[in-house]
Amino acid sequence: MDLQIALILGQDGITNGAIYALLALALVLVFAVTRVIFIPQGEFVAYGALTLAMIENGFFPATMWLLLGAGVVVTLADGVSAIRAGQSRKVVGIAGVNLIYPLLLLALVWSLPLRDLPLAVQVLLTLLIVVPMGPMMYRLVYQPIADAPVLVLLIMSIAAHVAMVGLGLVFFGPEGYRTSPFSNARFEIGPMFVTGQTIWVILSSLVFIVALALFFSKTIYGKALRATAINPNGARLMGISPMLAGKLTFFLAALIGALSGVLISPITTIYYDTGFLIGLKGFVAAIIGGLSSYPIAAAGALMVGLLESFSSFWASAYKEVIVFTLVIPVLVWRSLTTHHMEEEE
Amino acid sequence: MKFNKALLAAIGLAFSVGAAHAQIKVGVTVSATGPAASLGIPERNTADLMPKEIAGQAIQYIVLDDASDTTSAVKNIRRFVDEDRVDVVLGSTTTPNSLAMIEVAAESRTPMISWAASSRIVEPVDDVRRWVFKTPQNDQHMATAIIEHMTNHGIKTVGFIGFADAYGEGWLEHFRTLAGLRGLDVVSTQQYNRTDTSVTGQVLQLISANPDAILIAGSGTPAALPQRTLVERRYAGKIYQTHGVANNDFLRVCGRDCEGTFLPAGPVLVADQLPDSNPVKASALTYIRAYEAAHGAGSVSTFGAHAWDSGVLLEAAVPEALKVAQPGTAEFRAALRDALENVSEAAGAHGIFNMSPTDHLGLDQRARVMVQIQNGTWKLAD
Numbered sequence: 194m195d196l197q198i199a200l201i202l203g204q205d206g207i208t209n210g211a212i213y214a215l216l217a218l219a220l221v222l223v224f225a226v227t228r229v230i231f232i233p234q235g236e237f238v239a240y241g242a243l244t245l246a247m248i249e250n251g252f253f254p255a256t257m258w259l260l261l262g263a264g265v266v267v268t269l270a271d272g273v274s275a276i277r278a279g280q281s282r283k284v285v286g287i288a289g290v291n292l293i294y295p296l297l298l299l300a301l302v303w304s305l306p307l308r309d310l311p312l313a314v315q316v317l318l319t320l321l322i323v324v325p326m327g328p329m330m331y332r333l334v335y336q337p338i339a340d341a342p343v344l345v346l347l348i349m350s351i352a353a354h355v356a357m358v359g360l361g362l363v364f365f366g367p368e369g370y371r372t373s374p375f376s377n378a379r380f381e382i383g384p385m386f387v388t389g390q391t392i393w394v395i396l397s398s399l400v401f402i403v404a405l406a407l408f409f410s411k412t413i414y415g416k417a418l419r420a421t422a423i424n425p426n427g428a429r430l431m432g433i434s435p436m437l438a439g440k441l442t443f444f445l446a447a448l449i450g451a452l453s454g455v456l457i458s459p460i461t462t463i464y465y466d467t468g469f470l471i472g473l474k475g476f477v478a479a480i481i482g483g484l485s486s487y488p489i490a491a492a493g494a495l496m497v498g499l500l501e502s503f504s505s506f507w508a509s510a511y512k513e514v515i516v517f518t519l520v521i522p523v524l525v526w527r528s529l530t531t532h533h534m535e536e537e538e
Numbered sequence: 539m540k541f542n543k544a545l546l547a548a549i550g551l552a553f554s555v556g557a558a559h560a561q562i563k564v565g566v567t568v569s570a571t572g573p574a575a576s577l578g579i580p581e582r583n584t585a586d587l588m589p590k591e592i593a594g595q596a597i598q599y600i601v602l603d604d605a606s607d608t609t610s611a612v613k614n615i616r617r618f619v620d621e622d623r624v625d626v627v628l629g630s631t632t633t634p635n636s637l638a639m640i641e642v643a644a645e646s647r648t649p650m651i652s653w654a655a656s657s658r659i660v661e662p663v664d665d666v667r668r669w670v671f672k673t674p675q676n677d678q679h680m681a682t683a684i685i686e687h688m689t690n691h692g693i694k695t696v697g698f699i700g701f702a703d704a705y706g707e708g709w710l711e712h713f714r715t716l717a718g719l720r721g722l723d724v725v726s727t728q729q730y731n732r733t734d735t736s737v738t739g740q741v742l743q744l745i746s747a748n749p750d751a752i753l754i755a756g757s758g759t760p761a762a763l764p765q766r767t768l769v770e771r772r773y774a775g776k777i778y779q780t781h782g783v784a785n786n787d788f789l790r791v792c793g794r795d796c797e798g799t800f801l802p803a804g805p806v807l808v809a810d811q812l813p814d815s816n817p818v819k820a821s822a823l824t825y826i827r828a829y830e831a832a833h834g835a836g837s838v839s840t841f842g843a844h845a846w847d848s849g850v851l852l853e854a855a856v857p858e859a860l861k862v863a864q865p866g867t868a869e870f871r872a873a874l875r876d877a878l879e880n881v882s883e884a885a886g887a888h889g890i891f892n893m894s895p896t897d898h899l900g901l902d903q904r905a906r907v908m909v910q911i912q913n914g915t916w917k918l919a920d
Binding site: 198201202205208209359362366367368369370371457460461462464466467470471501502503504505506507509510512513 | 571573575576579702728729730731733734735736737738739740742743746758759760762763787790791
């Protein structure tokens with residue numbers, strides 16, 4: 194191994210690490226606010242990438258139907274409970290968000306010449322389709338059992354993951370897609386070259402992380418989420434709706450997932466079931482951060498990316514083994530250094 | 539009361555009609571979902587096109603999905619032999635599934651025709667594998683084709699990158715053995731996973747070994763990743779793929795980066811380019827026409843053709859078996875097995891089948907051609 198190879202591997206590792214970092218942040222956020230271990234995080238990556246691929250190929254994105262279907266179910270569920278509670282005026286708002294929005298989007302997607310749109314518009318459409326599924330998923334899957342033990346929430350996560358992978362196969366078919374890169378630029382820096390897409394991935398991740406940090410420290414919604422994460426009961430007493438916090442969290446998680454998918458789909462082929470493994474590596478990073486620390490999780494994600502890249506060079510057959518074995522020393526170290534507190538249930 | 543009598547009569551009639559037309563039952567288990575879905579879906583589509591009647595006997599197909607899962611495949615074949623009492627089992631798509639099924643086939647004395655590639659499914663023909671046949675070419679067939687092509691083009695050193703699973707391992711084993719015999723030097727071997735998002739490390743290792751050619755042993759679109767990375771890193775030698783990539787999705791995903799790639803494949807892939815003298819041309823075109831008539835032009839894949847070939851084998855064997863016994867009996871199943879073993883010169887989409895008591899595949903050199911990717915399509919190479 195010489196310096197050049199080390200540089201190339203390092204670049205590769207940092208690119209993947211940036212994506213893992215985004216996912217790890219989403220996992221930490223979701224767990225902190227709702228106590229859900231969000232296994233389907235990876236599916237949002239695949240849905241984002243494949244929806245963009247379908248739009249790019251001029252097909253009608255099948256995820257649109259899922260959005261519409263989920264919207265109908267949420268409208269029914271929320272509408273009925275609103276009427277029962279005697280707040281029939283709320284129904285209009287509920288239907289507006291969950292039913293009218295998907296229908297308008299459907300009409301828009303239907304009428305646009307998808308293939309000829311500029312890439313930025315295609316990406317925007319993808320996000321408009323995929324991201325609202327996050328809050329809807331929270332409403333349908335997690336909100337009814339929001340107070341259940343972590344284990345029950347985890348089991349629901351696995352169920353949601355399996356359902357989303359199955360639907361993914363129906364929507365996108367078994368074959369993978371690769372979308373066209375945001376930029377075809379190539380920069381030669383000394384002995385190595387950097388592609389435009391790599392720079393896009395790293396910069397967008399950085400921008401997104403900074404934006405998240407600002408959101409949590411400066412905005413009222415961000416502060417509300419932080420408050421819920423630190424002390425759910427206290428936050429509720431201060432008038433922060435746990436339901437709103439949950440939906441907002443899942444909105445962010447879906448946004449991060451779909452955005453990651455859009456960013457990496459020009460670099461690698463994405464299949465309907467690719468998301469799980471990417472999400473799992475983000476999860477390893479989130480575990481390194483103890484499912485609570487954002488900076489340690491992000492650093493852990495970079496470590497996972499670099500470890501993966503270098504182990505693929507030295508011992509390609511054992512790459513995954515090496516990456517996932519990383520969890521064991523981390524868990525040992527954490528269990529030795531932190532004082533375990535029983536969860537109140 | 540009157541109504542009840544009429545109903546009973548109707549039911550009786552229905553049953554007697556069923557009995558009068560004894561039919562041949564075929565159980566099909568196919569991996570139409572799960573990781574092998576891209577192979578399984580064309581196979582399931584092909585099952586709808588297989589002969590509905592052979593020698594005056596109606597054929598009933600019972601098609602079940604095993605989701606690329608070994609346990610489900612075994613469950614399916616158990617159902618076929620215990621509940622449906624089928625005369626023959628077709629499938630499954632993958633090697634692990636097929637290997638798990640052969641015990642059940644042998645135990646229930648039901649002939650089985652697998653659509654999976656590994657030679658271990660039918661070799662050696664022992665007491666268990668007596669009942670098992672298969673239609674896809676062995677990996678060895680394909681590996682010899684690649685090695686022949688390499689030595690003919692002056693290649694001395696080869697790098698290898700393959701899936702870290704049974705497919706890649708199997709190829710590595712065959713390729714290494716055969717390359718050793720022909721004096722080719724395998725200078726670097728790397729592995730990766732179907733789900734990997736980057737193979738930069740492996741590709742750097744390969745390039746630093748500087749081989750004349752690189753063989754990528756992967757199947758389906760995941761085999762495009764090493765190729766794209768090799769091109770990105772400006773590898774200048776020849777690149778070979780295996781027949782596992784011979785579908786149009788691979789061309790779509792790999793795009794320009796796959797120009798010039800060589801691979802071995804069943805003749806059905808380039809059937810219209812074969813010379814008229816080629817014995818497989820007519821039978822391969824028959825399949826392509828049948829499939830494309832049902833699913834649209836350009837939709838055909840070589841994987842579905844393996845399923846089609848099992849129909850060809852049945853068409854050749856069933857008339858012989860009918861001379862011995864009636865469908866639905868153990869005698870018929872035994873006779874069908876014997877007849878399958880004696881199939882000779884049956885022209886399928888992938889080659890000419892000549893079965894024997896020691897060869898339950900029956901394909902020869904006519905079952906493969908070398909193909910090159912040119913302008914985004916498959917071209918017959920010399």
